[in-house]
Amino acid sequence: MKASEFKVTDGQDLLASWESSPGVHRFFASCCGSPIYKVDADQPANIGFRLGTLDTDPLRTGKVHFMVGSKAPWFEIDDDLAQEEGGPAFGQRD
Numbered sequence: 001m002k003a004s005e006f007k008v009t010d011g012q013d014l015l016a017s018w019e020s021s022p023g024v025h026r027f028f029a030s031c032c033g034s035p036i037y038k039v040d041a042d043q044p045a046n047i048g049f050r051l052g053t054l055d056t057d058p059l060r061t062g063k064v065h066f067m068v069g070s071k072a073p074w075f076e077i078d079d080d081l082a083q084e085e086g087g088p089a090f091g092q093r094d
Contacts, residue, residue, distance in 0.1 A: 001049045006037070 008015065016030035023041030028034060038048040051058065065077055069085035077083065 001047055003039070003045055003047050006047055006049065 011029075014030050015027050015036065017025045017027045020026050020038075024038060026038045027036045029036060034053065035050050036053055037050060040046075040048070062081055064082045064084060065071075066084040067086060068077065068083045071077075
């Protein structure tokens with residue numbers, strides 16, 4: 001998502017972060033360890049946001065399944081969306 005459209009409105013004091021690789025900072029809930037988002041210094045205009053943290057419908061639908069080369073063998077993809085073995089470069093999908 002665009003970094004300019006992201007704002008923490010409550011619980012800022014509960015966020016913690018660590019640098020997982022040079023220039024990549026991952027933010028998580030310090031109370032439970034749940035991952036929230038990541039910021040990459042090479043892509044400052046975008047953040048990688050975990051959709052599982054949302055409690056409302058984001059009003060968007062998927063465009064592609066990516067990382068299907070490492071999906072669980074028991075998971076069946078049963079729609080017509082494009083499939084990519086790997087994933088897109090950070091910030092390349094909207």
